[in-house]
Amino acid sequence: MGINLSVQLGKLKLKNPVTVASGCFGYAQEMESVADLSQIGAVISKGLTLEPRIGNPSPRIVETPSGMLNAIGLQNDGVDVFIKKKLPYLKENNIQTIANINGSTIEEYEQLAERLSGADGVGALEVNISCPNVKHGGIEFGVDPKACEEVLTRIRKKTGLTLIAKLSPNVTHIQEFAKIVEGVGCDAVSLVNTYVGMAVDVNKRKPILTNITGGLSGPAIRPLAVRLTWQVAQAVKIPILGMGGINSVQDALEFFIVGATAISIGTANFYNPKLSAEIVAGLEEYLLKHNLNDISQLTGSLELNKK
Amino acid sequence: MGINLSVQLGKLKLKNPVTVASGCFGYAQEMESVADLSQIGAVISKGLTLEPRIGNPSPRIVETPSGMLNAIGLQNDGVDVFIKKKLPYLKENNIQTIANINGSTIEEYEQLAERLSGADGVGALEVNISCPNVKHGGIEFGVDPKACEEVLTRIRKKTGLTLIAKLSPNVTHIQEFAKIVEGVGCDAVSLVNTYVGMAVDVNKRKPILTNITGGLSGPAIRPLAVRLTWQVAQAVKIPILGMGGINSVQDALEFFIVGATAISIGTANFYNPKLSAEIVAGLEEYLLKHNLNDISQLTGSLELNKK
């Protein structure tokens, strides 16, 4: 009997639960020569905005212990160029695509949702309410429960697509936000986006990033992301797309076990573009070894120590 | 002309600004053969409680990428044993001592403050309102502004010693807490305590830590701690004792530059007990090289990029 790796996020069916995270895989074409695109459950696009954005000045990235800071500032060519120039490649190559959307106002989010809902080849929307690197919008919606509720309610009305809200980890009680996401009718919740951090050039006594602060990602944050995924899994019933520092099959397993239905690989793509394929193979191997035949048996299978 | 490394935290004068963090240096005596105790600005004691505590069952610690999780659970022999058995050694060896206090109720904090204020050899109190590993008290006081204000106000009334409040990084707006600390009359603020995280044994599908979650420390969190230190420096005027992942002279410099008056070394003591002495020497060298003669010239010297 075969192993079933396919999972369901709202209406969206993924052939396997291993996706690549927004901003960390371009629009897939860039990676075709180094990654096996056919092995990826879904590609989440770089964050899209209504109008083209050129992003922040260099330096935008810094390496940190087992992690990196980025302050890209959502550089992208805008949703229209995405639909016209990037989506066709993804469609032709049968790559399941989730569009990551970013507004500075609620209206922008609404328009993005509308335009992408009409575009052929978009499987779901991931609403980024947690980008720490832009002046307006972004994280504001992700750290204020009221703003979060309003923006998601309004987007929900504009799209019939599977709607995933991406949470910021920079909050005291993430469960509160997860419950809002569920309450307004989103199909799934994804977490975590990056943690706000900072690095200093000690000789110049200036921030290394021109933007001063940036978002921390990579293996360094994994224990934090696993804990938040576990907490959100206690709080809501909608599926969780878990991410943050996944760097190996074992890391991916941690997220499933604490409650993720699917996972996303971010920073690790930069130095190991083959990781998603490795994880797909590794999950299958793990399930076989542990006499399981469906990845859903792993989701939330954490057993708490008796005391 | 000599270089001045001494700093002032409230009434407490430190001969240099390099302290060792609570829970990461025992009561100093344990480290006498591997560290140069005479080089340390102050030793912050392991977290003290009113009654002896045996802490959490093993496993209590896990290594993570560039970091570690701990869920010690404040194992300590209680404040009385500290005063009777540990303090004399510290006094005899002229080691400036800061006592780290932990209560499960406000009354316990008050009693701890009273007893330690009467003890000879305690230079300051660091109030831990941010321990993530105990059932009652601890972090509750550090993530709820009301509780934070009340506990600190009451402790302030009980002690004339320099009072330092240690903040939790697990909050949305740390500035809010820093302002409370300043508002109730604390002399200084220290940050960060550990970030709540979790690790899973994927073969057993159980949490590795018996306590399920633990606190993340070490180089992994440094960019986050630097950013919080910088934010708190914008928000308050009282001195900041900065910490989180300091692993080298350069790391220490980052904290001073963003606004710390003194720093604390935690996890790095475990694998490099000589680090504090190395940093003291390194600070002096840096000041010399940059034509500065007082460490206070470094504090908050960050220059923002013009845009």
Place this chain on the structure above:
Amino acid sequence: MSQQQQTVLISSHTQIGEGYYVVGVASPWLAQASQPGQFVMCRLPNANLLWGRAFSVYDVVGDEVFLLYKVMGRGTSLLSEKKVGEQLEIIGPLGNTFSKPKPDQFLLLVGGGVGLPPLYFYAKTYQEQASQMRVMIGARDKENVILEEEFKALGCQVEVSTDDGSAGLKGLVTELLKKAIRNNSKIKDKLLIASCGPNPMLKAVSAIGIEEKIPTEISMEESMACGLGVCIGCVVKTHCSPEQKEELKRDETYTRLCCEGPVLEGSRVIWE
């Protein structure tokens, strides 16, 4: 307190079995100070590991100290790739020691896997008493039986048991221990058990020690961050000593293996 932190050079590095290696480091200090049962924290410079790893002192020859390890995870796997002449950061010697046997005592040494190296150093340190030592080696299979010849060369009696019967007795090493106690029932009050190996083995050995009223010292393992007694991460639950009882106002406490151990009286341990 006499531990030191040192950067040392690897002076030899040999594979001695499937996954087992012996690494030698040059350190007059460590060579001179190490006592049987003690260990070192060993850190690989610039590797992507935070902590050092604990390894028992396995042998000392002149200024060279030898550690015997099995490749288990990332740390030991990276260590196995290190070449002669490369550096290690060492803190040690750490922890307490096995008790010095009295001249008329008879030692029953029960070990498994990488629990054997400290027992070897123990036996070698008191080699003049080797004829009063019986070493029992327990292992999963033949491939995991190590140091058999080395113990024999010291002059100890050696017996082996394996789970699959591929070497020695098929069964548990505690069977050998029980037999050894029976065979030496005349000198039962002279017997001393020392054991190091996986927890289930130590638990069973301790139970036998308690039942037979034979003093039993076990050397235990827990994850260690510092090895110096300051992180309080490496604990096992134990009964309180009388003084502790009074001070802590309770019967049980957590004891740090890195400084109050790794060697504990078996009867002190509360198995969780």
Place this chain on the structure above:
Amino acid sequence: MSQQQQTVLISSHTQIGEGYYVVGVASPWLAQASQPGQFVMCRLPNANLLWGRAFSVYDVVGDEVFLLYKVMGRGTSLLSEKKVGEQLEIIGPLGNTFSKPKPDQFLLLVGGGVGLPPLYFYAKTYQEQASQMRVMIGARDKENVILEEEFKALGCQVEVSTDDGSAGLKGLVTELLKKAIRNNSKIKDKLLIASCGPNPMLKAVSAIGIEEKIPTEISMEESMACGLGVCIGCVVKTHCSPEQKEELKRDETYTRLCCEGPVLEGSRVIWE
């Protein structure tokens, strides 16, 4: 798109000056695919570094690809400790290339420090034109003048300038460039400048190119996380091309050095 991710073995590793090293790796793929101006991302397995490091292809001989690097920080310092036979993780070849010179063109190659290796590979690739190449090496001091003999061996004319005058002209390499342009004023429309080195040098070289209306290609550096065009971390500000202007509705944009560069038309760059 023809880059690959490979684990390769170090086939040679030589120090060639104070802090300068040449490392050779065996990779038929890379040897065959690499073009002048391209680079690789090079990662050290198990080191405590997250990203690979970018190094230009310096030379190709048979199946061996050579990188020339200077020890700057942690990555290059760890790399310098790697021995022949050890592994590196390589992604490459990456980025665009210097333009193939037309047979009648005369090349002015202006380089500094670790900007010289890609220029060397450029010169070597079109060695049949070496007599139409003038190489200008700028450096702080004599110790940082590298590859002078190697360029001569290719048949190029070589000049040196140093800040302190310890070798060649005392002054900036742009003085040499200006002089070379003056000396070749008769064939000014056949001149082509290619430059790689520190940003101030590239900025000055670009300004000369613009002023003298000589096509100028510069190879730039920024921190890179991926090298593949997906992190958008490695950008410099540039004027928009006509199509970009229309698409982005603005005049300026940020251009990724790892895939749209590292070689850019000097006049495109907006120096921040």
